[in-house]
Amino acid sequence: MQTDDPSCAGGKVIVVTGSILRRADTETPSPVTVLSSESLDKRGLFTVQDGLQSLAANNGPALTNSFSANGAFAAGASAISLRGLSTNSTLVLFDGQRAAYYPLADDGTRNFVDLNTIPDDIVERVEILRDGASSAYGADAIAGVVNIITKRQVKGLTASLNAGISERGDASQYRISVTGGVGDIEENGYNAYLSGFYYKSNKLMNKDRGYPFNSDDERGVCSPDGQTCGPDLRVNAPDGVFPGTAANLIVRPYDATNTTAQGRFQDLGTNGCALGTPYTLTDDQFAANPASPRTVCTLDYTNLYGTISPEIERWGVSGKFTAAVTDSIEGYAEFNFLQSTVNYTSLPATIRGNAPTGILFPQFSTSGTGGALAPGSFALSLPIYVCANGLPDPRGVATGCNATNGTLNPNNPFAANGQTARIAGRILDRVTYNETRSRAYRGAVGFSGDITDNIGFNLSATAMHIDLRRLQRGYVQINNLLTAIARGSYNFVNPSLNTQAQQDFISPDLVNNASSDQVAFDGNLQSSVFDLPGGPLTVAIGGSIRYEAVDAPSGNPDYNGPTQRYFTLNAFGTKGSRWVYSAYGEVEAPIIEQVTVNASGRYDSYSSGQSNFSPKIGVKFQPVRSLLIRGTYSKGFRIPSFGEANALPTTGYVTASPVPFTNFFLNQYGCTTATFTSCPAYVRNFSYGQTTLASPNLQPEKSRSFTGGVFFEPIRGLSLSVDYYNIKKTGVITQPSNTPALLAYYAGQPIPTGYTVVPDAPDLANPNALPRIAFVQSQLVNANTQRVSGLDFGIDSDVGITDSIRWSSHLEASYIIKLETEFPDGTVERYDGTAGNYNLTAGSGTSKWKGYWLNSLTFGDKVELSLTTNYFGGYDYSAQDQGTGYKDCSLITGVAGDPGYSPSGCSVDEYWTFDLQGKVRVNDRFTLTATVMNMFDNLPPVEVTTYGAHLYNPVQGGNGIYGRYFRMGAKVNF
Missing domain, CATH: 2.40.170.20 (TonB-dependent receptor, beta-barrel domain)
Known part of the structure; x- marks a missing residue:
């Protein structure tokens, strides 16, 4: 007082x-x-x-x-x-x-x-x-x-x-x-x-601080006996996640309906590892990652962009x-x-990433995306044709452009073969600011x-x-990006050539x-x-x-x-x-x-x-x-x-613990918590969205x-x-604690009342395995x-x-x-x-x-x-x-x-x-x-x-x- x-x-x-x-x-x-x-x-x-x-x-x-x-x-x-x-x-x-x-x-x-x-x-x-x-x-x-x-x-x-x-x-x-x-x-x-x-x-x-606070490469952070060290989590590094968030823009050919892959990812453009270091996968790594190119780019986001x-x-x-x-x-x-x-x-702006749970459209998916997808997620693709009046469409197959009213997409290296190009990565010269x-x-x-x-x-x-x-x-506005893709008005091959107006259009x-x-x-x-x-x-x-x-x-x-x-x-x-x-x-x-x-x-x-x-x-x-x-x-x-x-749905991301996934590892990937470090990156390095729904x-x-x-x-x-x-x-x-929902999902049992579990997109290397969880939703x-x-x-x-x-x-x-x-x-x-x-x-x-x-x-x-x-x-x-x-x-x-x-x-x-x-x-x-x-x-x-x-x-x-x-x-x- x-x-x-x-x-x-x-x-x-x-x-x-x-x-x-x-x-x-x-x-x-x-x-x-x-x-x-x-x-x-x-x-x-x-x-x-x-x-x-x-x-x-x-x-x-x-x-x-x-x-x-x-x-x-x-x-x-x-x-x-x-x-x-x-x-x-x-x-x-x-x-x-x-x-x-x-x-x-x-x-x-x-x-x-x-x-x-x-x-x-x-x-x-x-x-x-x-x-x-x-x-x-x-x-x-x-x-x-x-x-x-x-x-x-x-x-x-x-x-x-x-x-x-x-x-x-x-x-x-x-x-x-x-x-x-x-x-x-x-x-x-x-x-x-x-x-x-x-x-x-x-x-x-x-x-500006020493190791390990300045790097995503955690291999120097080891257990007391010095036998177990951390992973290399630099983007696209051998032990990192691929191709979840590519260090540079990469594309993968798909058929004209954007449903079936026709090859591996490859770099889009000639810049290659402009900010990173090239790494050539070993034969075993190449075989274990069927979507990966032979050479990937390691990029240390924490070192380049991290703010303490x-x-x-x-x-x-x-x-x-x-x-x-x-x-x-x-x-x-x-x-x-x-x-x-x-x-x-x-971090630099992403042009493929999960937009967290929406308000009126909590689960957004479209046909032809190749599997279950997380809320707000879709398979972003570059179409075969572009035209001045192209209409935005996340599927990349029906933009309103064709051979009659459009031209081959200059951003799609597979367009001449009649293939769409699924695109992933970040625009490295477009750093986000808050x-x-x-x-x-x-x-x-x-x-x-x-x-x-x-x-x-x-x-x-x-x-x-x-x-x-x-x-x-x-940050990239989805609809504006889709419009730019449909009209070919943005240069994805070399983003540095885009004008300020073009940059501002896709990320106002x-x-x-x-x-x-x-x-x-x-x-x-x-x-x-x-x-x-x-x-x-x-x-x-x-x-x-x-x-x-x-x-x-x-x-x-x-x-x-x-x-x-x-x-x-x-x-x-x-x-x-x-x-x-x-x-x-x-x-x-x-x-x-x-x-x-x-x-x-x-x-x-x-x-x-x-x-x-x-x-x-x-x-x-x-x-x-x-x-x-x-x-x-x-x-x-x-x-x-x-x-x-009174709040709108709120999504926070929490690190996924391996514990509820033991049977999942054993049944789907042949690994358990005892061999956790040998599990694929898809299940080893991820978090899931915890979506909270308010209650009046x-x-x-x-x-x-x-x-x-x-x-x-x-x-x-x-x-x-x-x-x-x-x-x-x-x-x-x-x-409510997410544990019952996590355990039920990975055990193949009915999800308990009061929870909604949204699966993530399937693992590219194991498309028939049970997808990991993308979101767990429940009301306060x-x-x-x-x-x-x-x-x-x-x-x-x-x-x-x-x-x-x-x-x-x-x-x-x-x-x-x-x-x-x-x-x-x-x-x-x-x-x-x-x-x-x-x-x-x-x-x-x-x-x-x-x-x-x-x-x-x-x-x-x-x-x-x-x-x-x-x-x-x-x-x-x-x-x-x-x-x-x-x-x-x-x-x-x-x-x-x-x-x-x-x-x-x-x-x-x-x-x-x-x-x-x-x-x-x-x-x-x-x-x-x-x-x-x-x-x-x-x-x-x-x-x-x-x-x-x-x-x-x-x-x-x-x-x-x-x-x-x-x-x-x-x-x-x-």
């Missing part, structure tokens, strides 16, 4: 996150972590977002800025996931008030608040409530609450400049800010301040005016504007104070609007605009009712009205037909709005001096038809001054997000949580805390029960070593005891300490341990040295939601305890980094800082399964992938 004063000095009261009561005691029954602007400075962090991502309690499916460059649905945004319960179970507040959702949903379904909208320079502190708080704030506060509290007043002028660059001379960043304020609320009756900043972070490419972190540019302006209306009433008005632009380049530009506007006003000596009040109103512009350039810019809104009015009254032995019994009551909306239309719809869209771009999108009416109350009863009981409750009613009552009770027992025992019990809820209730009939998720902890201060300046948490969510909104349901429990540890000290030297220390660590999901059939999947929940974490896993330790030495008031030790625990490669046993890697491949070629066997190593900062106060006005981040240049451990980044975990690795990094800063006060 909004602070009345940044400290309790002078007997003034504050409002603590999770309570609507103003108090002088910051210790509540609920555990609270405070992230101050001073601690961020000591750690050399530029932004509050960086500090929140490093929280010990942030784990599992967090969303980092770097994930934007690796296909994130919510590109351009950052979000945390307290307790590993996903981004939509953590509530983010600004001065105790809700903020607008980021218009794009995480994985197309989970709404969240973008941490990049935080106005860093006016943040006084961030309070992280590590407990459920639906009784105070309503929906989404299941795992905890992050409350960003802005400064009450600023006096004078402060300017700062910070810059950083890696030891390798890349990934540079800089930040400039100016903040100025006039007036003193106590002395002058008012304060007004204005703040502005500019921040730029340059992109980092995979090629995108380019980020942000700037913003904030202002606040606070005035003493009377001796006992204070009012404020605040505004914030922040623009964030994130962009990155990706950019998001978000603009956040926020305004807030409020009044608080005392009506009488015994009655206080708080009134506030806030409005926030975010508009998001997403630009995607270089896709600009999609989305927005979100939040408007809220809140008011409450507090009063001391009567005295108890321990002090006054205090009561607060209040109510609020809130409007929230998201309008994020699909960027790739097929409303006008299955070809009226782009290759490879997802079709997700959502739109919705609702009003929320709430009433809440809180009672604090100091039963005796040593025992205080706090009880609160809130009723929320949604215009969409849902309602919920959330109670909470907390007790703190302080038998002696140095010992505090605390505990809470609460119930909460999470309302179905707009993405879950979803009910809120319900939660039950309790905490219990001890806060111990044996001596002044030293405190220790341990807190246990236990959260249970029921009616969890989820897509309230079905599961999710449980998480763990321990939080904290140590703080502030000790004078000599008269002029002080040592301060802050340690926080979190340990997940168990994180699991129970399904309606009673089966349980456990994820803590593993790569699961794979479908939520993008394979980034859920480590059991995470924490950091900050130590600082101050020498007088001039010099300060700080060392931060960062720790992220390792985890097991198994993932039960991908069909493996809990921590049982023997089910991943036949190599027991080894997922194939991991350098750490069955596990991802733990990760340590150390940051060192020095600060010198030259005088009262001027301060210099120098920081070495990751001082031992320890790059993240290799992670061979995640798809959130290339061969490392973006949540675990964080900014560690930059390597040793230097930062300098200067601050001037006037």
Whole structure:
């Protein structure tokens, strides 16, 4: 909630996150972590977002800025996931008030608040409530609450400049800010301040980091015994996939009806391996790949195009005016504007690829395509004849052109033989580009104070609007491509000869605009009712009205037909709005001096038809001054997000585990998990699309949580805390586990009710074998029960070593005891300490341990040295939601305890980094800082399964992938 004063000095009261009561005691029954602007400075962090991502309690499916460059649905945004319960179970507040959702949903379904909208320079502190708080704030506060509290007043002028660059001379960043304020609320009756900043972070490419992060050739990534090494996944490499995504444009002759192959693929044009390396297949490889040409092109996409972190540019302006209306009433008005632009380049444009599941045409196939095809997929072919008025047709056999009205197709080398040419590959000189530009506007006003000596009040109103512009350039529009094919108006033999107009025709810019809104009015009254032995019994009551909306239309719809869209771009999108009416109350009863009981409750009613009552009770027992025992019990809820209730079909791709396919391998290809590395590439290197269908009939998720902890201060300046948490969510909104559908398909059994399995195109080398799965579709349901429990540890000290030297220390660590999901059939999947929940974490896993330790030495008031030790625990490669046993890697491949070629066997190593900062106060006005981040240049451990980044975990690795990094800063006060 909004602070009345940044400290309790002078007997003034504050409002603590999770309570609507103003108090002088910051210790509540609920555990609270405070992230101050001073601690961020000591750690050399530029932004509050960086500090929140490093929280010990942030784990599992967090969303980092770097994930934007690796296909994130919510590109351009950052979000945390307290307790590993996903981004939509953590509530983010600004001065105790809700903020607008980021218009794009995480994985197309989970709404969240973008941490990049935080106005860093006016943040006084961030309070992280590590407990459920639906009784105070309503929906989404299941795992905890992050409350960003802005400064009450600023006096004078402060300017700062910070810059950083890696030891390798890349990934540079800089930040400039100016903040100025006039007036003193106590002395002058008012304060007004204005703040502005500019921040730029340059992109980092995979090629700028060493092996293996810079290559698709994983043969140097080996198991501990050195006997099993990774595959060569460069496109068209001998161990790679052929010809799924050819490195260059290739064609294969088919008969005039485009149904029967007449030969092998061959290069189209004379460029050959313009960016790659030719490789001649051995006789065995040539025989095993009946569609392949004798010489293929190896192209390392990661090395050429891979992006580790995108380019980020942000700037913003904030202002606040606070005035003493009377001796006992204070009012404020605040505004914030922040623009964030994130962009990155990706792979070259594909001209044959699966366009993810559509909206009105989920399964698009045509006759004459030579077998079952994935949704939105077809056999793209160059026809025999082209003409000026040719009509687009994906079959390549009926374009409206013939020998009478057309000419032989100059792009089809088989046209003179009366054959069509199936075409595959990428246009290497047409690199795709993605950019998001978000603009956040926020305004807030409020009044608080005392009506009488015994009655206080708080009134506030806030409005926030975010508009998001997403630009995607270089992606091929299917219908325009088919038109160009039919008319012969695009040069496929040598794409570099096409004019800009020809390029723009087949891949016009896709600009999609989305927005979100939040408007809220809140008011409450507090009063001391009567005295108890321990002090006054205090009561607060209040109510609020809130409007929230998201309008994020699909960027790739097929409303006008299955070809009226782009290759490879997802079709997700959502739109919705609702009003929320709430009433809440809180009672604090100091039963005796040593025992205080706090009880609160809130009723929320949604215009969409849902309602919920959330109670909470907390007790703190302080038998002696140095010992505090605390505990809470609460119930909460999470309302179905707009993405879950109203979204268009969303397809996310997950790596296919070999486990469900054992019988498939044995029966169809003569190989098993024990001989997995000898299986054909068709089944060895692929992922399948997980298509989520929204449901308007979803009910809120319900939660039950309790905490219990001890806060111990044996001596002044030293405190220790341990807190246990236990959260249970029921009616969890989820897509059913894909495992039953996978097992049934590969066992040749009927697909279970509620699933649709879409087969992929057949294997070219084994056309009569059972095709692998392309898509699994299912609708969201309230079905599961999710449980998480763990321990939080904290140590703080502030000790004078000599008269002029002080040592301060802050340690926080979190340990997940168990994180699991129970399904309606009673089966349980456990994820803590593993790569699961794979479908939520993008394979980034859920480590059991995470924490950091900050130590600082101050020498007088001039010099300060700080060392931060960062720790992220390792985890097991198994993932039960991908069909493996809990921590049982023997089910991943036949190599027991080894997922194939991991350098750490069955596990991802733990990760340590150390940051060192020095600060010198030259005088009262001027301060210099120098920081070495990751001082031992320890790059993240290799992670061979995640798809959130290339061969490392973006949540675990964080900014560690930059390597040793230097930062300098200067601050001037006037």
